[in-house]
Amino acid sequence: MSLRLTLLCLLLPLAALASPSPVPPAMPEPAGETAPPPAPRVLLVTTLGEITLELDAAAAPRTVENFLAYARDGHYNGTIFHRVVPGLLVQAGGFTPDLQAKPTRAPVPNEAGNGLSNLRGTIAAARDRGVSDSATMQFFINLADNPAFDRKDETGPYTSGYAVFGRVVQGLDVVDRIAAVPTGSQGPFNGWVPTTPVLIERVQLLEPSTP
Structure with a gap:
């Protein structure tokens, strides 16, 4: 074997070791967290x-869907704010101007304790005071911070x-205007019914708000 061929045979293993290793395929980057769904928005057109x-379907999914179902069906159109307590709340959703109760669906579970507090400007589900899972069509808007309406750790009827x-998110001045109307006793309600009805003329579902 010639010297040249011998050297070539000796160099071949070294050349193989010196050759670059194959590059492994790039690993896909981990997917980011799924964005929360847009928040439903609803317009109340009142007199x-x-x-x-803006509704929080993540914190109160059953309550939000219940409210939206009534809204889609036109249930709230033509109802009144039948309970106005200055410094506390304005309540609506269940009665016509002549204080006739509208029909309801089955009640939904009480989702209080979901991390949302009854602060000024929040909307909450009205219910029977003595029955936790009794919310149907009625709702109220807090005129002030009302921590007494939040779920308590202790046990008891209330x-x-x-x-x-x-x-x-818009129109809190309108809520305050409703709170300022004169009230009196009518039908089964003692003292808190506006003497001039405050009507919900229509409820319109808006484009959701992107987080």
Whole structure:
């Protein structure tokens, strides 16, 4: 074997070791967290102005869907704010101007204790004071911070709380205007019914708000 061929045979293993290793395929980057769904928004057109609500379906999914179902069916159109307590709340959703109760669906579970507190400008599900899972069509908007309406840790007939499921994002001045109307006793209601009805003329579902 010639010297040249011998050297070539000796160099071949070295050349193989010196050759670059194959590059492994790039690993896909981990996917980011899924963005929360857009928050439903609802417009209440009242005789005293417009109120825009943003609903929190992540914190109160059953309560929000219940409210939206009534809204889609036109249930709230033509109902009144039948309970106005200055410094506390304005309540609506269940009665016609002549105080006739509208039909309801089955009640939904009480989602109080979901991390949302009854603060000024929040909307919460009204219910029977003594029955936790009794919310249907009625709702109220808090005129002030009302921590007494939040769920309590202790047990008792009035500790279940009232489920907050959204907030007013526009028209809080309209809510205050409703709170300022004169009230009196009518029908089964003592003292808190506006003497001039405050009507919800229509409820309109808006484009959701992107987080």
